[in-house]
Amino acid sequence: MRDLDKALADIVLIRTQIAKDTAFRGLGSATLAATGLLALAAATGQTLWLADPAGDPVAYFGLWIGAAAIAALMIGGETLRRTRRMHRGLADAVALNAVEGFLPALGTGVCLAVVLARFAPDQVWMLPGLWQVLVGLGLFASARILPRAAVLVGA
Numbered sequence: 001m002r003d004l005d006k007a008l009a010d011i012v013l014i015r016t017q018i019a020k021d022t023a024f025r026g027l028g029s030a031t032l033a034a035t036g037l038l039a040l041a042a043a044t045g046q047t048l049w050l051a052d053p054a055g056d057p058v059a060y061f062g063l064w065i066g067a068a069a070i071a072a073l074m075i076g077g078e079t080l081r082r083t084r085r086m087h088r089g090l091a092d093a094v095a096l097n098a099v100e101g102f103l104p105a106l107g108t109g110v111c112l113a114v115v116l117a118r119f120a121p122d123q124v125w126m127l128p129g130l131w132q133v134l135v136g137l138g139l140f141a142s143a144r145i146l147p148r149a150a151v152l153v154g155a
Contacts, residue, residue: 015093016093031074031075031078032075034074035071035074035075038067038070038071038074039067039071039128041067042063042064042066042067042128043128045063046060046063046064046128050063057117057121057124060124060125061113061117061124064127064128064131065113068131079095079098080095083095098142101138101141101142102138102141102142104138104141105134105135105137105138105141106134106138108134109130109131109134112127112130112131112134113127
């Protein structure tokens with residue numbers, strides 16, 4: 001029984017290592033372009049309806065957090081669909097490995113939003129630019145498993 005447990009643990013370790021070294025193919029260019037257009041639409045909406053972000057930080061946050069949530073749903077759905085088709089048996093491990101590279105940037109973005117909203121609401125206008133920098137850092141952190149073009153998106 002001990003040999004069987006050791007063999008199963010070795011198989012899990014091998015699958016995990018393969019997933020870490022497998023190039024992630026779960027991002028579609030059309031979906032990424034759509035999220036860029038969504039960000040442009042949010043920026044246009046901000047310009048037209050929210051001239052002073054400090055004057056109405058709830059609406060400002062609502063606009064950008066709503067855009068981020070829609071983009072996350074679009075990318076998440078595409079990632080699940082493409083990963084299951086392209087990576088088959090390793091789909092969950094490969095997708096989780098790709099998401100792990102973005103988690104520090106996501107956590108930092110949330111913390112920045114909370115701190116600015118609480119202690120410097122007159123500076124919330126900086127958040128979209130800071131979030132863009134953090135997304136770029138997340139892409140660079142995951143560059144070893146993403147397609148080469150993702151590095152250009154990060155830049």
